[in-house]
Amino acid sequence: MTTQAPYGTWPSPLDARLVAAHDGRPEFLGAVAGELWWTEPRPQEGGRRALMRLPAGRGAAVSVLPPPWNVRNRVIEYGGLPWAGAPRAEGGPLLVFTHFADQRLYACAPDEPGAEPRPLTPLSEVADAGLRWCDPVVLPERGEVWCVLEEFTGPAPTEVRRLLAAVPLDGSAAGDRSRVRELTDGADRFLTGPRISPDGRRAAWIAWSHPAMPWDGTLVRTARITDGGELTDVAVAAGGPEESVPQVEWAQDGALLLASDLSGWWNLYRLDPEAAGGTAAARPLCAREEEFAAGIWKVGQRWFAPLPGGLIATLHGRGALTLGVLDPETGELVDAAGPWTEWAPTLAVSDSRVTGVAASPRSSYEIVELDTRRGHSRVVASPHEDQVDPAYYPEPLIRAFTGPDGREIHAHIYPPHHPERTAPDGELPPYVVWAHGGPTSRAPLVLDLEIAYFTSRGIGVAEVNYGGSTGYGRAYRERLREQWGVVDVEDCAAVARTLAEEGTADRARLAIRGGSAGGWTSAASLTSPAFSGLYACGTVIYPILDLRGWAEGETHDFESRYLESLIGPLADYPARYRERSPVHRTQYLSVPFLLLQGLDDVICPPIQCERFLEQAEERAVRHAYIAFEGEGHGFRRAETMIRALEAELSLYAQTFGITRADIPTLELSK
Known part of the structure; x- marks a missing residue:
């Protein structure tokens, strides 16, 4: 039995606390002597990454290290493979890992009674600088672990060298940097x-x-x-x-x-x-x-892993990645059976078994094992569990839209969906256009409780894999070359307009949101004179807002020259850097917006938001700015995610004329 109620007012069992508790996915999967190891998010433990272990005989996975151990690193700021292991004849496996708090490399023999992690590398004088390590390979026969060393040589984020290094497993380098052997010369950045x-x-x-x-x-x-x-x-x-x-x-x-x-x-x-x-x-x-x-x-x-017999386990696809087994001699590729439609870039091989992390529009990411001899797939760890009735999950559509010059735009459309509510006849739903980060990345088609949070309340979501996204070949991703702030903005607008023109969305209740590079696209859309009036409001999350500032030292080394391909060299196109930056286009701001920022973000630092707000306040546009202490680029703490999600919903409710009493009211200032 369904009841009529306006879009956006529907009750939902998916509250922000539930969404935050299940944010993130297993990552960096590996096999050691038939056992599986990986890292797993813990939003309710301050956002740490736990190191998990699944015995060879399977059973239940266990957390190897208690809090506050956080198995993660900051190499190139986005991090890298933070652990590796090797079997030993006695005493169980030897594990090495990086601890986020001090970025040191540690060794641990978890099966030895009373064993505690012991440091292998020196303690940096400054915890977020100095020495960082990732992508290790344990070589017991050499008594070393080989890995990437990232070493800061000065105070600027670009004063850094990276090289391959050999770290002694005996701990002798823990207090002596000279004991680390440099295997390469640091010529490669x-x-x-x-x-x-x-x-x-x-x-x-x-x-x-x-x-x-x-x-x-x-x-x-x-x-x-x-x-x-x-x-x-x-x-x-x-x-x-x-x-x-x-x-x-x-x-x-x-x-x-x-x-x-x-x-x-x-x-x-x-x-x-x-x-x-x-x-x-x-x-x-x-x-x-x-x-x-x-x-x-x-x-x-x-993305691929050789199997002992010569076959290759590989992810592949167009707009999505699924797992297959490739015969390199014949070129025959056979996909794994099962409901999973998206596989993350992490694979582990043990004998004839390959294990990965997979999800679908009806299931979150779980650890799946494929027996290549029998062709059977099964979930072995981190199983998806329905936290609410699956009837509240969205039912997405894969669509292609037509953009300027007839170009194809890929998107996933998530209409409002509720098992017991329908809208009054003739009412069209509000929609929020989501711009993914990167921008050289894409939005996967998987169950995302954050999307379900909105769709189950009667607000649609359109995830746009705009030109520049991966998954559709090099030509598609190079559409964004020197066109960032143009193609991405146009593609998102084309999807929004089409949804309105075809009667899928309410033309007067369209919004845009995104984080990181998606935050840029959201802000660029709100400050674009070409699309004035298209969006009723927007959510901008840890964004890039000032291109020149970002290009001249306000970001980390990895992306410090990214804009040369996305915008063009600054020396050649200084006017372009100014013209496209939202910080210099606040005169076109006319709708409410929410700005969310982590104060510890070194990729898109708070100064970008502060500079934008100084300009925006002259426009007397209703807005809110929430800055979170202890958060970097990508929110990890449960309390942060709860407040951010409820604030975003409140923005839409106020802008779209929706009454909700189940969330705190976001204070919008002028």
Whole structure:
């Protein structure tokens, strides 16, 4: 039995506390002696990442380290693979990991009675600078762990060097930086951890340097490992300035397996490391207009993994990534059975089993194991549990819209949905356009309780994978080259307008929201004279608002020259930097907005918001600014997420003329 009630007023069991408690997903999955290990979010424990362990015989997963241990690092600020392990003949596995609070590398033997983590690397004088480590490989036979070292050499975020380093497992470097062996010379600005060949004689890794981002161009470097553990004969095996290789692995026979977008799509290749000609000499393993990888946002992400018998477990797809098993000899690709439609970039292999992290529009991310011999898939850990009746979940639509010049725009549409409420006849629903972060990223089609929070109350959501998004080939993502603030804004507007014109959404109750690069798109949309009057309000979360400030030292090293491809070199286009920046277009602000910011954010720092507000206050536009202490780029604490989500709903309620008594009223000032 359904009851009529205006859109936006519907009651919902999905409150902000429930949404916050289930934010995040398992990450950085790996196998050690048949056991599975990964990190898992703990929003209600201050946002720490717990290290989880699932025994080889399966059963229940357990947290390996109690609070306050936080298995996470800040390499390139977005972090990277924070742990690695190796089996031992006695005493159980040896684990190494990075602890977020001090960024040190630690070792732990969790099966030894009374064992406590012991530091392997020096303590930096400044916790958020100094030395950072990630993407480790434990080499017991050498008594070392090899990893990426990020070392700050001065106070500026760009005064930094990165290299491959060997850290002694005996702890002798914990108080002596000179005990860390430097394996590379630091000439590359960015690099991944080493991948060691099966015979232990060669290493391969990925490197790139400014101004390229890793989805623009990377190099695959290889080297021989001497008996003394030095890297010699360093060479470039593949890649180039216009070729992105986001992952490389060794096959059992010593060949290199890599993902490259040489064809315009990230496909898999097999390469003899001694062959001349780089990727051009490689053999494509499954040539398709699909993506078999994505951009490196976190060092150590893994889209494919070789299996012992020569097969390759790989993610692939167009606009989504699913798990398949590839026969590299025949090119045959067989997908894993099951309801999962999106797999995260993390895979673990143990014998004939491959394990990943997968979700669907009806289930959150869970850890799924595929038995490649039997073809059976099953959830082995972090199972999805319906926190409310699934009837309250949204029923999304995959759609393609037409933008300027007839270009195709990909989006996921989540109409309002409630098992016991319908709107009065003739009423159209409000919609919020969501712009994802990155911007060289995409929004996956999975169950997101934050989206369900709105749709179950009668507010629709449109997630736009605007031009520049990954998942649709290199040409699609390069639509944003020098067009950031144009193409993304136009594409979001085209989706919003189409929804209104076709009668799906209420033209007078459209909003836009986004975080990080999505916050930029949201703010750029609200300050665009071309789209004045399209949106009734907007939510802007830890955004970029002043391009020149961001380009001249107000962000971290990884993205410090990102704008050269997104906008163009500052020296060549200074006017463009000013004209597109929302901070210089506040005269076009005319609708209410909510600005949310973490005070510890070094990627999009608070100064950007403060500068924008100084200009916006002259416009006397109703707005609210909420800054959160202890939060960085991406909110992790439950209390932060609760307040942010309720404030956003209150903004929409006030703007759209919706009465709700179940949330605090957001104070909007002029």
